[in-house]
Amino acid sequence: MNNKLFVIPKPNPNAKLRLFCFPYAGGSPAIYMPWSSELHPEVELVLLQFPGRGARMGEPAYVEMQHKVDELLAHQAFLTEKPYVLMGHSLGSRVIFEVTKHLVENNAPLPRHLIASGSRAPHTASVKERIYDLPHDAFVEELYKLNGTPKELLEHKELMELLLPLLRADFQIAECYRAQATTLPCPITVFHGHDDIEISAEQLHGWQDLTEHKIDIHYFNGGHFFINQCRDEVLKTVNQVLSRIV
Template identity: 50%
Template sequence: MSKWLVNPTPRPNADLRLICFPYAGGNAATFTPWIKQLSTDIELIAIQAPGRASRLFETPYNKMDDLVDELLTLIPPLLDKPTIFYGHSLGSRVAFELMTRLKAQGLPLPVHFIASGSRGPQAKAKENATYHLPDDAFMAELENLNGTPKAVLENKELMELFLPLLRADFEIAETYQYTSQITFDCPLSVLGGEQDSKITHEHLQGWQEFFALPADIQILPGDHFFIDSYPELVTEQVNKIIGQLLAKLPAKAISRYG
C-alpha cells in the first residue's frame, strides 16, 4: 500500500471503509487508535501526506489543487466498497474537494460524509493570513489555537522541523475557498466542539449548502481539537453512522461494491 495510506489493521472482508483526513499539522496517528473502538465491519485508512510523521523530511504540499491531484491517483481504487469520508478541520475541506473531483470525473463517491471541527468550504478562513508571518508571530498564532503542545512550541529544534509543514498546511487552509456548484445526495454528519472559539454553529451549518439531505449536527465537549481530547466520543458517533449504514445497505448493494 502507498505510504500515503496508513492501514493499522487490514480488514479486507469488512463491509465498509472509513477514510480519514487529518487537520493542519496533523497526521494519521490521530486516527489509527480508533481501530480498537470501531466496529469490526469497517476498515480504517488514514491519509499520511508528505511532511509529517514518517514522511517528515518530504516536502509538504501548500496548494489544495496539488494535494488533491495526488489523492485522485490513490483514492478511487479504495471506493470498491461503501466508504465514509471523515475529515477534521482542514481535513474536512480536503476530503470535500476530493469528493467534488470524484463526482466531476464520474467516479464512485462515499456513501456518507463527516465534517468535523470545520467551517463549510465556501467560507474564507480569515481576512488576515498567518502562514507567511515571521516565526515568532506565527508560533503565537499556533499557541492561540491550542493544538500544539507548549513543550513543542518552546523546543526550537522541534519547531524548525515542524514549521515548514505547519506553514504549508496553513497556506492551504487560509487560501482555499470552494466556489463550484457541485452538490451531493449522500448523508452528511457534522461534528463540532462545544468550546471551539474558532468554529461557530453557523460555520458548521455552512456544510448544509452542498448536501441535499438534512445535516446531522452533533456538538461534543472540548475545543477545536476535541478529536484528540475526546476520541471515544468521536468514535461513538462514527459507530452510530456505521450502524445506520449497515442497516440501510441491502446485502446486494454491499456485494455490488465488493
Template identity: 60%
Template sequence: MTNKLFSIPKPNPNATLRLFCFPYAGGAPSIFMSWLNGLPAHIELVAVQLPGRGSRLMEPAHNTMGAILDELLSHQTFITQKPAVFFGHSLGSRVAYELAYQLQKTNQKTPLKLIASGSRAPHLPNSKPAFYHLPHDEFIEELKSLNGTPKEILENVELMELFLPLLRADFEVADLYQAHPHALPIPIDVLFGTDDVDVKPEQIDAWQSLSGLPISKHSFNGNHFFINSCSDEVKGKVFQLISSL
C-alpha cells in the first residue's frame, strides 16, 4: 500500500491484527521502529505519520484535532480492514481515543482495545497554560523543560527553524483539544510514568469514564517520556496486552 499517512516498516499480509501507533507531539514513526524486534508473527505494526514529519516533512502540519481526524477518517476503510489495536503516547493517546470514538459514532468497526500511554484522559481540560503561541525564545524554553525534543535539535538553529512549525501545530492541538466524554465499548489499558509530573494520578484514573469496561493501569519508572527511556519494557507490556487478540 502506498500511503504517506501510514508507515508500515514490515508489511505482513498474513497478519490477523494491526497495531496502529500514534506518536506524541513532535514525534514521528521512527519512535516505534525498535518495536519490530520481537513483534508477534500475527501482528502488523502501522505507525501513523501525520504531515510535517518523516517523509511528509514539507507538508504543513495539522493544527486542530478536527483536521487530524478528517485525514484519518478518509482512510477508515484501511483502518477497519482488519482487527486492530490503537496505541498512542501523550497527544497520540488522545488522537487514538478520538478516532475510536468517531468510528464508533458512525457505526464503523472500533479497535479491539485502546492502549493510552502518558496522557491525561482527553475529556479533562489541560491543567497547564497553553504555550504553542509563545514568542520564539519562550517557546524553545518550554520545549526544553519537557525533555522530549532531542538536545541536538534544540541547539541547532537551522533544524529548529525547520521543526518549529510542526512543534507549534502539534502543541496547539495538545493545548486546546478537549474531548466530549463518551464511554467506548472497548477495554482501555493506561500506561504511565511514576515520575511524570505532567500527568496526575486523578487524570490517569479519569480514563475510566471513557470505557464501559474496567480499565487496567500499568506503571513504568520514568518521566513523561518513559516510552523512550523504558522502550523495551513498554514494548513488552504492549505485546503482552495484545498477544491473545
C-alpha cells in the first residue's frame, strides 16, 4: 500500500483480518510497531500515520476531528476491503468511533469490532482543564504531568520546537471534540487503567450508550498510559479479542 496514511510493518497478503491501530494525542505509529511480530498470525497490523509525524512531519497537523475522518474516508476502499477491527488509545478511541459513525452513514462495510482503550466515551464531557492553547512553558509543564511524552524528549529544546505544533493540534482535537451519541451495530471492547484518574466510572461506562451489544471492559494496572506500562498484557487481550473474530 503506497500511502503515507497507512503503515504496514509486516505485510501479510493472506491475512483474513486487518487491525487498524490509532495513536493517542502526540503519538505515532511507533507505539504499536512492536506488535507486528506478536499478533495473531492471520491478522495484518496497519498503523495510522496522520500529518505532523514520521514521514509526514512536513505536513501541518490536523486541528479538527473531521479532518482526520475525511482523510480516512478518502481511503475507504482500502480500509474496508477485508474484514477489519479498529483500535485506538485515548484520542485514538474517539477517532475510531467518529469514523465508524461516518461509515454507517455511508452504508460501508463496518468494523467487526472496536477496541476503545484509555478513553472516556466520546459523547461525555471532559472535566479536564484545557491545555492546548497555554503559553509555551505552561504547556510543556502540563505535558510533564501527563507522563505520556518521554522526559528526554521534553528536555530536548530543538526537538520540542518541532513537535509542539503537532502536540498542540492533537490536544486541540482531544479537548474540543465531543461526539453526538450514536448507537453503532459494532461490538465494543473497552480497556481501562485502574489508576487512570482522568476517566470517571460514568465516562467509562458511557461506551455502553454507543453500541447495540453489551460492552466488555478489561482493566489493567497503571494509569492513563497503561498501554505502554502493561504492553504484554494488553497485547494478549487484543489477541484474545481477535481470535474470536478471525
